[in-house]
Amino acid sequence: MQFDGRLLGGVSLLAAVVEAGSFARTAERLEMSPSGVSRAIARLEASVGIRLFDRNTRSLRLTSEGQRFYEEVMPHLEAIGMAAGRASGAAHRVEGRLRVQVDPFFSALVMAPHLPAFCQRYPDLHIEVLTREVIGDLVSDGVDVAVRFGPQPSSSLVARRLLETRILTVAAPAYLERCGRPATPQELEAHDCLQFRDPQTGHPFDWEFQKGRVTLPVATRGTLLLTDVGTMINACVAGAGIAQLMSLGLQPLLASGALVELFPDWPDEVFPLYAIYPSRRHPPAKVRAFLDFCLQITRDSGSGVRLM
Numbered sequence: 001m002q003f004d005g006r007l008l009g010g011v012s013l014l015a016a017v018v019e020a021g022s023f024a025r026t027a028e029r030l031e032m033s034p035s036g037v038s039r040a041i042a043r044l045e046a047s048v049g050i051r052l053f054d055r056n057t058r059s060l061r062l063t064s065e066g067q068r069f070y071e072e073v074m075p076h077l078e079a080i081g082m083a084a085g086r087a088s089g090a091a092h093r094v095e096g097r098l099r100v101q102v103d104p105f106f107s108a109l110v111m112a113p114h115l116p117a118f119c120q121r122y123p124d125l126h127i128e129v130l131t132r133e134v135i136g137d138l139v140s141d142g143v144d145v146a147v148r149f150g151p152q153p154s155s156s157l158v159a160r161r162l163l164e165t166r167i168l169t170v171a172a173p174a175y176l177e178r179c180g181r182p183a184t185p186q187e188l189e190a191h192d193c194l195q196f197r198d199p200q201t202g203h204p205f206d207w208e209f210q211k212g213r214v215t216l217p218v219a220t221r222g223t224l225l226l227t228d229v230g231t232m233i234n235a236c237v238a239g240a241g242i243a244q245l246m247s248l249g250l251q252p253l254l255a256s257g258a259l260v261e262l263f264p265d266w267p268d269e270v271f272p273l274y275a276i277y278p279s280r281r282h283p284p285a286k287v288r289a290f291l292d293f294c295l296q297i298t299r300d301s302g303s304g305v306r307l308m
Contacts, residue, residue: 010044011073014052017041018070022060094289095124101138101146104131105229106273109249111147114297118290125286133199133227139278145287146276147294149246153200157276162291163298164270165248169209170259174239182242185209185218185263192241193220197227207244210268246271248298273298 013026017037020026027034045052052066062070102111107129119127135146138157152159169185182188188207195204204225209216222241226232229245236243237258253259275291277283 006043007047010040010047011077013037013040014044014070015074015077017053017060018062023055093124094122094285096284096286097126097128098145098286098290099128099130099141099143100290101130101132101135101141101143103148104133105246105249106147106149107131108230109233110297111294114293118293122286122289125289135276138276144277144284145290148274148276149271150198150200150274151272152274152276157278160275160277160291162273162275162295163248164272165246165298166267167244167269167271168247168250168254169242169244169262169266170236170250170254171242171262172237172239172259173257175236175241176260178239182262185216185266188218188220188242191220193222194232194236194241194243195220195222195225196229196232196244197225199227205244208269209263209266211266212268216266248273 013030016030017023017026020029023034023037023041026032027037030037041052048069050065050069051063052069054061054063108131111129115127115129119125130141130143135148138146147162169188171181179191182191193207197203198205207218207220209218224235224240226235232243233245233250233253235241236245237253242262250259254261273294275294277287
């Protein structure tokens with residue numbers, strides 16, 4: 001027999017009648033008329049080709065065929081109810097598997113130290129963290145949410161800007177002792193500047209400086225072209241050259257003197273951090289909890305961050 005969507009409604013009504021013991025009580029509980037309940041049961045009987053109830057004005061009981069049908073369908077009806085309950089609960093309970101794709105820099109320097117506390121807060125959540133340079137296809141990869149830096153290309157995905165972090169131009173004391181400290185951004189043209197490749201274009205990021213409405217581009221050069229922010233930070237601390245780095249996660253190195261900010265009078269260049277997920281409709285509680293977690297740890301990471 002071909003499945004008819006109305007069959008499920010009929011089976012649900014059958015269960016309600018068996019539980020209530022009469023058409024009248026079923027009608028009262030479901031806010032239907034007794035005749036409406038009777039017609040719905042008659043349609044179900046016509047669909048399955050058996051008489052479900054023996055009834056008169058005083059009693060109602062399942063026929064032997066109706067009893068067998070009821071016993072066979074009830075486990076499936078209960079399973080559907082349980083599945084619906086679990087699905088509905090996903091909107092309120094932080095549980096299940098959460099697959100996140102995270103920018104490698106954000107994962108290692110900002111997120112990783114705080115993951116144990118997040119796991120303790122949500123013990124029923126199992127987290128899989130993927131670190132990739134490019135976002136890829138979230139749907140085919142089964143990713144619930146991605147966290148990426150930089151402007152996001154137009155797509156069907158939802159991109160929510162979480163924050164903006166300042167871009168700082170920094171160098172190690174060892175480099176400044178060896179090569180001198182540039183007094184202006186323009187003097188960077190004579191220095192060894194660490195270049196970072198944009199994963200979306202494959203070309204090094206352009207260097208620029210912002211102060212209010214003024215934007216100053218500067219042509220820089222360097223012997224190192226890098227694709228990993230962690231490596232870039234370590235190379236800069238070792239004195240390999242001058243770098244432009246995000247303030248997010250950099251505060252301990254600045255506070256200790258391992259790195260020196262060169263142009264604090266050019267403070268307004270920022271870089272965004274986005275959360276990307278497949279749909280804005282009914283985001284599960286586990287996704288909302290992870291986004292709140294990202295906002296909290298960036299808020300606690302120090303200065304140079306502006307939350308959106």
